[in-house]
Amino acid sequence: MLDYYQVTELFSPEERQVQAAARKFLDAEVMPHIRDWWERGEFPRHLVRAFGEMGFLGSNLPEEYGAAGVSANAYGLIMYELERVDSGLRSFASVQGALVMYPIYAYGSEEQKREYLPKLAAGEIVGAFGLTEPDGGSDPGGNMKTKAVKDGDHYVLNGTKMWITNGSIAQIAIVWAKDEEGKILGFIVPTDTPGFSAPEIHHKMSLRASVTSELVLEDVRVHKDQLLPGSGSLRAPLSCLTQARYGIAWGVLGALEAVYTEALEFSKSRITFGRPIAARQLIQDKLVYMLSEHTKGLLLAWKLGKMKDAGTLKHTHVSLAKRNNVRVALKSARLAREILGANGITVEYHAIRHMLNLETVDTYEGTHDIHTLILGRDVTGENALT
Ligand SMILES: Cc1cc2nc3c(=O)[nH]c(=O)nc-3n(C[C@H](O)[C@H](O)[C@H](O)COP(=O)(O)OP(=O)(O)OC[C@H]3O[C@@H](n4cnc5c(N)ncnc54)[C@H](O)[C@@H]3O)c2cc1C
Numbered sequence: 001m002l003d004y005y006q007v008t009e010l011f012s013p014e015e016r017q018v019q020a021a022a023r024k025f026l027d028a029e030v031m032p033h034i035r036d037w038w039e040r041g042e043f044p045r046h047l048v049r050a051f052g053e054m055g056f057l058g059s060n061l062p063e064e065y066g067a068a069g070v071s072a073n074a075y076g077l078i079m080y081e082l083e084r085v086d087s088g089l090r091s092f093a094s095v096q097g098a099l100v101m102y103p104i105y106a107y108g109s110e111e112q113k114r115e116y117l118p119k120l121a122a123g124e125i126v127g128a129f130g131l132t133e134p135d136g137g138s139d140p141g142g143n144m145k146t147k148a149v150k151d152g153d154h155y156v157l158n159g160t161k162m163w164i165t166n167g168s169i170a171q172i173a174i175v176w177a178k179d180e181e182g183k184i185l186g187f188i189v190p191t192d193t194p195g196f197s198a199p200e201i202h203h204k205m206s207l208r209a210s211v212t213s214e215l216v217l218e219d220v221r222v223h224k225d226q227l228l229p230g231s232g233s234l235r236a237p238l239s240c241l242t243q244a245r246y247g248i249a250w251g252v253l254g255a256l257e258a259v260y261t262e263a264l265e266f267s268k269s270r271i272t273f274g275r276p277i278a279a280r281q282l283i284q285d286k287l288v289y290m291l292s293e294h295t296k297g298l299l300l301a302w303k304l305g306k307m308k309d310a311g312t313l314k315h316t317h318v319s320l321a322k323r324n325n326v327r328v329a330l331k332s333a334r335l336a337r338e339i340l341g342a343n344g345i346t347v348e349y350h351a352i353r354h355m356l357n358l359e360t361v362d363t364y365e366g367t368h369d370i371h372t373l374i375l376g377r378d379v380t381g382e383n384a385l386t
Contacts, residue, residue, distance in 0.1 A: 001080070002257040004295045010302055011073060018055075018074040022081035025054055034086050035347045038209040041202070043088065045169060051093065052123025056082065058097035061105050066118030073305035076250030080301075084254030087357035088210030090247070095165045096120060098243035100127030103174050103186055106239065107230030112188060116172065128170035128191075128198075130161035130215045131237050137163065138370050139386075140176070141184065141234040146217065148177035148185055155179075155227065157187065157195075157220040163364070167198040167213025174228075175217065176237050186231035187222050195220040206360040242315045245365045246308060249321035250301045252329035252361060253294060255354045259329075259336035260290040262350050266340055277339070286335040293328035300325065316378045323371035330358040 001008065001019065008016060030047065037044055051057055055068035060075040075097075083090035101120050104112055119125045135143045146159025157177055167173065173196075175189045189196060195218040200211060230236065264287055267278035277283045300321050307313040333355035337344040344351050362368050373385035 002261065002291075002294055003298070004291055005299070007295070007298045007302055011077070012071070015071060015074045015077060018059075018070060019077040019081060022054065022056070022078050023084075025050075026081055026085050030085050030089070034089075034209060035350075035353065038086060038088070038353050039347055041204070041208045043092065043169065043209055043211045047089075048092075048123040048126060050123070052121060056093050056097075057121050057123055058101035058105075058117070061097070061101055061117065061121070065105065065113055066121035067101070068121075071305065072246070072308035073302060076247065076301055076305050079247040079251035080254035080257075082254070083251030084258045086209050086353070087251070087255060087361050088207045090251040090254075091165050091207060091210050091361075094244045094247045094251070095129055096123075096127055098247055099129035099240050100172070100174055102243045103129075103228060103231075103236065103240045104188065107186060107228040107236050108188070109225075109229050111225070112228070116188065125171040126166050126169050128164050128166040128173040128213070128215070129237075129240065130164050130167070130173050130175045131241075132161060132163050134160055134162045137364075138367060140237065144176065144178050144184065146175065146177040148179045148187065150179065150224075151221070153224050154221045155185075155187065155224065157189065157217045157222065159217050161215035161217075163201070164198070164213050164215050166211055167215050168200040169211050170198070173198075173215060174240075175215065176231075183232050184234050184237065186228040186236055188226045188228065189217075189220060189222055190226075193220050193222060206356045208356075238315070241365055242318050245318045245322040246304060246313075248361060248365055249297075249304060249318065249325045252325050252358065253297045253301060255358060256290065256294045256297065256325075256329040256332045259333045259351045259354050260287070260294060263287065263290070263336035263339040266343070266349075270341075283339060286339055290332040290335060293332060297321075297325040297328060316375060319366065319371040319374045322365065323368055323375070326358065326362050327368055330355065330362050333358055 056078050059068040059070045061067035063069040104116050131140050148155045173189045175187045197216045198213040200213050267283050270277045304321050336351040347353050377383050
């Protein structure tokens, strides 16, 4: 991998092996097809089982539940390699691992863990995470209209979720809803339950190789055994987002590597006024920006992983890395597109696909500005967010 400072020396041999195996598999099986899938607006559903076999799904969770049990940094490196190909693939794995397996692992009963985690880890079933609603995602507690009403041994769910990754291909959805007391509860909802539908959202110009859906719940009856017993406040879904944002902080560096490498190669062979554009200071300035930000971002991600495994990671640490790494990856993709000139506007090259994908990544899982306000509140003690 791109590694200007030999940061990989800081990884264990196992972590380096995980990264190399992921890259080998993805370069052979996925990279050659990604631009076609993206252009057609198609998620490669057939790869889900292979992702499971490769240990890409919820890989940091314990082996006793069918996951790979790897370190936080090995998990991060998998996200890096997936997003080097496409943010849509990393989004699939982030949702499956951090937003579906993690809440079951952290807030589920032992029966729920044994029932669902091995199937999710193997890619036998797909999960979705429904928190955002049509009235807005940045204030998920305040805007939540989805209701869970107790009826004997069941809960009846009504509401609509919006912008839900994997929604239309999922067998289960983690749905967050308010009960009659206003408590936020999480439910494992089988998507074949009567009253549940997940129409796909079309016409996206970003994350086209990923399925995004609405979730509509009309009198969906779920048994009380489908409630995540450890949930009960906004803290639960937010803690899942911290897991997913951790993976994003790693993943986007893979996208940054892809656009940097492509722009560097192009600049060496593109001749204007008798010399390669790589010989021009303005081009070098752009390339050096990308390289510097990749190097800094990688050190940030590595340290984040160490803190995660040591149990000292705070959600604000993750906010800083998500906010920073996504924005520098997005800026780098725009610069790479610029270096490629007219060629850069076609999906024959990777830059514009990554650039458009990263617009989503900058917005979801807490927008850039929301993370600014989270960090601002942390360091000043003054709340400018709510
Ligand atoms: C492709 C895609 C996939 C997604 N997948 C999922 C998923 O699987 N599950 C899920 O639950 N959600 C998902 N989301 C939703 C995503 O998390 C939300 O889009 C995100 O939280 C932002 O919410 P919003 O789009 O409603 O914007 P809003 O919350 O309406 O914000 C609009 C703008 O206002 C700004 N803003 C908001 N509040 C403040 C404030 N207090 N001060 C200053 N500025 C503010 C924001 O920064 C933003 O620029 C996905 C989104 C996309 C695009």
